Amino acid sequence: MHAALPAPxxxxxxxxxxxxxxxxxxxGLGLTDAAVAAARRAHGSNTLAASAGAGWLGTLKEVVLEPxxxxxxxxxxxxxxxxxxxxAITLLLALLLxxxxxxxxxxxxxxxxxxxxxxxxxxxxxxxxxxVVTVPVEKLVVGDxxxxxxxxxxxxxxxxxxxxxxxxxxAILTGEAVPVAKARGxxxxxxxxxxxxxxxxxxxxxxxSSRLGVIGHSMESIITEKxxxxxxxxxxxxxxxxxxxxxxxxxxxxxxxxxxxxVTALLFGLTLAMSVLPEEIPMAFSSFMALGAARLSRLGVxxxxxxxxxxxxxxxxxxxxxxxxLTQDGMRLAQVYAEATQTLLPVPGALPPQATQVLAxxxxxxxxxxxxxxxxxxxAAFATASPAEAQAPCPMVHEYPLAGTPPMMTHVRQIGGAxxxxxxxxxxxxxxxxxxxxxxxxxxxxxxxxxxxQGYRVLGVAQGQPEHxxxxxxxxxxxxxxxxxxxxxxxxxxxxxxxVRAFTQAGIxxxxxxxxxxxxxxAIARQIQLPDADTLLTGQQVMDLPEPELQRQAAATAVxxxxxxxxxxxxxxxLKKNGAVVAMTGDGVNDGPALKAAHIGVxxxxxxxxxxxxxxxxxxxxxxxxxxxxxxxxxRRIYQNFKKAxxxxxxxxxxxxxxxxxxxxxxxxxxxxxxxxxxxxxxxVMGPTCSIAFENEPAEAGQMLQPxxxxxxxxxxxxxxxxxxxxxxxxxAAVLGVYYVAMxxxxxxxxxxxxxxxxxxxxxxxxxxxxxxxxxxxxxxxxVPNPVLWLMLGLTLALLLAxxxxxxxRQLFGFVPVPPAALSWxxxxxxxxxxxxxxxKAIRRAKA
Numbered sequence: 112m113h114a115a116l117p118a119p120x121x122x123x124x125x126x127x128x129x130x131x132x133x134x135x136x137x138x139g140l141g142l143t144d145a146a147v148a149a150a151r152r153a154h155g156s157n158t159l160a161a162s163a164g165a166g167w168l169g170t171l172k173e174v175v176l177e178p179x180x181x182x183x184x185x186x187x188x189x190x191x192x193x194x195x196x197x198x199a200i201t202l203l204l205a206l207l208l209x210x211x212x213x214x215x216x217x218x219x220x221x222x223x224x225x226x227x228x229x230x231x232x233x234x235x236x237x238x239x240x241x242x243v244v245t246v247p248v249e250k251l252v253v254g255d256x257x258x259x260x261x262x263x264x265x266x267x268x269x270x271x272x273x274x275x276x277x278x279x280x281x282a283i284l285t286g287e288a289v290p291v292a293k294a295r296g297x298x299x300x301x302x303x304x305x306x307x308x309x310x311x312x313x314x315x316x317x318x319x320s321s322r323l324g325v326i327g328h329s330m331e332s333i334i335t336e337k338x339x340x341x342x343x344x345x346x347x348x349x350x351x352x353x354x355x356x357x358x359x360x361x362x363x364x365x366x367x368x369x370x371x372x373x374v375t376a377l378l379f380g381l382t383l384a385m386s387v388l389p390e391e392i393p394m395a396f397s398s399f400m401a402l403g404a405a406r407l408s409r410l411g412v413x414x415x416x417x418x419x420x421x422x423x424x425x426x427x428x429x430x431x432x433x434x435x436x437l438t439q440d441g442m443r444l445a446q447v448y449a450e451a452t453q454t455l456l457p458v459p460g461a462l463p464p465q466a467t468q469v470l471a472x473x474x475x476x477x478x479x480x481x482x483x484x485x486x487x488x489x490x491a492a493f494a495t496a497s498p499a500e501a502q503a504p505c506p507m508v509h510e511y512p513l514a515g516t517p518p519m520m521t522h523v524r525q526i527g528g529a530x531x532x533x534x535x536x537x538x539x540x541x542x543x544x545x546x547x548x549x550x551x552x553x554x555x556x557x558x559x560x561x562x563x564x565q566g567y568r569v570l571g572v573a574q575g576q577p578e579h580x581x582x583x584x585x586x587x588x589x590x591x592x593x594x595x596x597x598x599x600x601x602x603x604x605x606x607x608x609x610x611v612r613a614f615t616q617a618g619i620x621x622x623x624x625x626x627x628x629x630x631x632x633x634a635i636a637r638q639i640q641l642p643d644a645d646t647l648l649t650g651q652q653v654m655d656l657p658e659p660e661l662q663r664q665a666a667a668t669a670v671x672x673x674x675x676x677x678x679x680x681x682x683x684x685x686l687k688k689n690g691a692v693v694a695m696t697g698d699g700v701n702d703g704p705a706l707k708a709a710h711i712g713v714x715x716x717x718x719x720x721x722x723x724x725x726x727x728x729x730x731x732x733x734x735x736x737x738x739x740x741x742x743x744x745x746x747r748r749i750y751q752n753f754k755k756a757x758x759x760x761x762x763x764x765x766x767x768x769x770x771x772x773x774x775x776x777x778x779x780x781x782x783x784x785x786x787x788x789x790x791x792x793x794x795x796v797m798g799p800t801c802s803i804a805f806e807n808e809p810a811e812a813g814q815m816l817q818p819x820x821x822x823x824x825x826x827x828x829x830x831x832x833x834x835x836x837x838x839x840x841x842x843x844a845a846v847l848g849v850y851y852v853a854m855x856x857x858x859x860x861x862x863x864x865x866x867x868x869x870x871x872x873x874x875x876x877x878x879x880x881x882x883x884x885x886x887x888x889x890x891x892x893x894x895v896p897n898p899v900l901w902l903m904l905g906l907t908l909a910l911l912l913a914x915x916x917x918x919x920x921r922q923l924f925g926f927v928p929v930p931p932a933a934l935s936w937x938x939x940x941x942x943x944x945x946x947x948x949x950x951x952k953a954i955r956r957a958k959a
Contacts, residue, residue: 141238141256150252157251157267157317233725235259235266238311253314260309264725267301268321269312276308276512307512340421340750343826344396351389365775389764395756395802402806403749411716412742413730419711423746425692426711427819429614429739430683432696433625433635434568435484435715436736437611438601442484444470444492445567446598448558450551455558462496469595470496473572475505475533476522485568488599505531511586515540516675517626521575521586532575532589538596541571544586545593559596563630566638567598606737607639613740615642618818620691622669624679626650629672636670643669650678661685679705692819696736697727713739740815747817748810754826756805758835759882763797763875765839766846766944770867773847781854784864788924792914793871796907800879804900811884831885838881838948842874845944849937865915865926866937872911873941876904881948886956888949 142150233248236258243258248266251257256272259265271277271293278290281303290306293299299312302323318324403420407413414420431437448455449465456466474493477486494501508530511521519536534541538559542552559569575589583589614621621641625632629647636644646668654677656664665685671678679695683705686693695702695709706712706726714727715734731738767790774782849870853863879900883892914920915929929937 140241142252142254143240146254147239147252150254154253154316154320155318156249158249233264233266251314251317253317255314257312257314258309259305259312261305261307263305265299265301265303265305265312267314267318268316269299269314271295271297271299272311272313274308274310276510277305277310278307280304280306340396340826344392348389348393389760392757392760392801394798395753395760395805398802399749399753399756399806403745407742407745410741410745411732411735411738413716413732415728415730419728420746420749422692422711423743424750425819425821425824426619426694426743426746428620428622428686428691428693429736430622430624430679430686430693430695430705430709431736432698432702433623433627433632434601435698435734436696437607437623437639438603438635440484440717440734442488442568442599442601444488444597445600446562446596448562448596448598450555450593450595453554458492459495466595467497469572469597471500472531472533472574472594473535473570473597474501475524475526475531476520476535476572479505479507484601485570485599489597503527509582514586517673519544519586521589523575523577523582530577532577534573534575534586534589534591535570535597538569538571541573541591541593544589545573545591547593551593555593555596559628560630562596562598563628564634566602566631566634567600568627568631570597570599571595572597603635603639604735606735610737610740611639611641613737613815617740617743617815619743620669622671622682624671624674624682624695626674627672629670632670632672641669643667646670647672650674653678653681658685658688662689665689666691676702676704680708683708692821694739696731696739698734702726744810744815747814747820748808749806750820751811751814752805752808754831755808755882755885756801757826758831758838759805759878760797760801761832761835762839762842762878762882763793765836766843766871766874767793769843770846770850770871774850779851779854781850781860781863784850784860784867786925789868792910792924793875796872796875796903796910800875800900800903800907804879804897804903805882807899808883808897809895811887834948834951838878838945841947842878842941842944845874845940846870849940859927861925861927862929864924865929866933868924868926869911869915869929869934870937870940872907873938874944876907877941877945879904881945884952886952888952 234245235248235251236243236245237251238244238256238258239246251266257266257269265279272295274293274295278292279299280290281300293310298315299310300322301317302321316322316324400418400420404414407420444458446455447458447462447466447469449463449469451465451468452463454463454466456462458470462470470489470493473489477483477489481487481490490501503526505524505526507522508525509523513520513536515536517537517540519534519540521532521534524531524533534544538555542555547555555571559571562569572594573591574594575591578589611621623632623636623641629649633644633647647670648664648668650671650673653661653665653671653674661681662685665682666689671682674682679697679702683693683695687708687710692711693709694711694713695705696713696715697703697706698715702714703726706714711729712727713729713731716730716732717734729739729742767785771783771785773779774784846867850863850867853866858866880889880892883889883895883897883900914924915926915934921927
């Protein structure tokens with residue numbers, strides 16, 4: 112039950128009936144298209160400067176300032192200084208290619224995020240050309256007539272022209288937490304939130320001219336705190352940059368001491384620095400998160416920040432609403448209890464006058480054009496039971512909005528020549544204001560309990576005595592007569608039990624948090640087979656428990672009933688203090704604090720208010736909790752694949768570094784085989800493999816049967832990183848073995864370089880195949896499709912053969928023709944350097 116009209120939800124909805132009715136009171140035809148264009152030219156768009164994107168120039172600047180780009184530029188300049196034009200031109204082309212790949216990856220990620228922002232952009236209902244239409248808030252202009260309702264954020268500054276019990280939370284501007292009641296002609300400001308009722312506004316300032324724009328505190332300008340994984344990636348890359356700087360200085364010094372040529376020494380120092388810097392990791396992180404968010408959007412899950420994708424795989428508890436989330440969207444009146452005759456009657460069916468009166472007063476206590484499912488069910492049932500009476504005019508004279516704990520609402524209507532005072536609400540509240548005899552009150556409570564146990568939503572209905580001296584300040588102050596009860600049913604969704612089972616199998620606890628009766632909540636919980644459905648806490652019990660006891664009981668309780676905003680927030684905070692990673696679903700204004708407090712706030716796309724959607728980090732477009740199962744599966748897949756990409760980068764960078772450093776520091780006769788030209792070839796192969804091929808890797812079987820990873824889990828540490836380092840050492844041993852043997856056999860420098868480089872590239876191919884799974888064999892993973900990966904590996908092999916077989920490429924890279932037998936030995940060495948991991952995985956599978 113709400114006292115306001117619904118806030119529109121993305122994607123663009125058709126104007127609701129409520130909006131159409133309210134629109135008739137706004138007067139006028141609204142702005143014409145020509146007037147809109149003129150207002151936009153005069154006053155600008157409804158966008159804030161802080162929310163403007165960097166554009167492609169900003170992206171290009173980021174790419175140009177990347178360390179790898181700067182090192183390539185420096186190396187190209189050194190080749191020019193040495194008079195090696197061919198190498199300089201090659202590096203210039205490589206520079207353009209690296210920049211192009213980085214630019215493409217960044218633009219691709221930005222396009223995905225732009226499309227996501229377009230989907231999550233708030234909408235507004237506005238009167239234009241004589242009709243109420245829905246437009247993005249950024250399309251609003253000064254002079255527009257805009258409809259706002261309970262739960263929506265005000266899109267710009269304006270004045271109230273028509274209103275219905277309208278109040279606004281202006282805390283974002285004033286810091287005052289108490290909602291401010293508004294009257295016709297009052298000023299309102301963009302960024303504030305409608306708490307109750309609805310209103311038509313005429314906009315007076317938009318965008319940077321609005322109060323929020325002038326103050327400069329746009330929500331979009333708030334810097335988002337980095338996630339633990341982002342911080343880990345940043346710290347790792349920073350450490351490796353310092354290592355690279357140290358290695359660069361060391362190699363430059365050693366080379367200069369041997370050769371006395373500082374330019375050549377600088378070139379080889381840059382070679383080592385380029386081999387140390389893992390620039391693929393931050394690029395891969397951005398791509399994984401942005402493209403993951405785009406994938407989720409196609410599955411009906413909108414992410415407000417791409418970083419949310421990372422935390423999805425850590426969720427350990429889902430706190431979910433009941434109505435519309437676990438149960439079906441619509442409601443149906445099932446039973447009517449008339450206190451006058453003490454009879455309970457099924458609906459539909461023939462109703463005696465006393466039962467029809469109960470239904471009539473329940474309808475009159477609802478909105479004229481309701482959007483709440485319960486009120487819609489009451490209106491539909493009354494229209495069926497008494498068509499003539501339902502068609503009669505019943506204008507509202509006075510309204511008392513939903514209030515009290517538990518809540519009740521009252522409407523005063525003019526029906527015929529008399530005023531009718533009708534109320535409906537929680538049975539406890541109705542009994543409190545009607546004050547029946549103790550025996551009657553006990554009988555009513557037992558009736559409500561029995562209906563609730565059957566899963567019905569039960570409301571009390573009462574008739575008030577009109578006051579001749581006006582309306583009392585509070586609805587409780589009328590003289591009330593109890594009429595009866597109405598019982599509505601909202602059966603579980605067809606997939607609710609399967610969704611709960613999927614969460615449970617994934618090691619995620621499901622907790623139901625609802626405002627319903629305890630009996631109703633537990634009845635639905637049992638129907639959907641919610642584990643521990645018999646455990647229960649009410650909102651009042653939650654508030655009464657001391658913090659340590661609440662933490663203990665919240666962890667063990669599955670059903671929370673008769674909950675209100677403060678109690679919801681307290682439960683979420685208690686679960687977080689227990690170390691849980693909490694996801695919270697909600698749709699109303701009152702869910703905002705809990706949604707904001709949860710690690711992952713999840714708002715409903717259709718039923719959700721704008722306040723709920725702004726507070727949440729995810730939006731379920733179709734209000735289907737099953738989408739959260741999909742989202743968590745995607746989150747786990749993305750995190751797992753990012754781990755594979757990172758460990759692949761670590762494993763392949765180590766042999767490149769050692770191949771450059773060991774011969775020089777060990778004093779081998781043939782040192783400095785690899786140059787920036789060779790390193791950039793490897794970078795061009797590794798970058799796309801890391802950020803494109805692994806991102807497309809399908810989820811491994813059984814991923815949703817594993818427990819959630821801890822949110823504080825360290826990616827770049829632990830046994831898997833140790834294995835990755837050992838794997839890199841294995842490849843290093845293979846490459847350096849080929850290097851050493853070829854050198855000892857007296858092979859010329861160009862031949863040794865050819866064999867070493869071929870072993871490195873072949874090792875990269877085998878490492879990519881082995882890194883597709885931390886547990887499954889290469890043979891099994893070959894049956895898992897990933898066309899992008901095979902395209903990258905095919906391209907890598909083709910480029911290697913081109914450098915060995917095409918004379919111009921051979922000359923550029925300093926290679927000589929390699930006999931097939933020698934290439935076979937390189938292949939065997941690469942297999943040995945990477946294949947031992949398959950034995951390790953087989954042993955682990957045997958022990959599992």
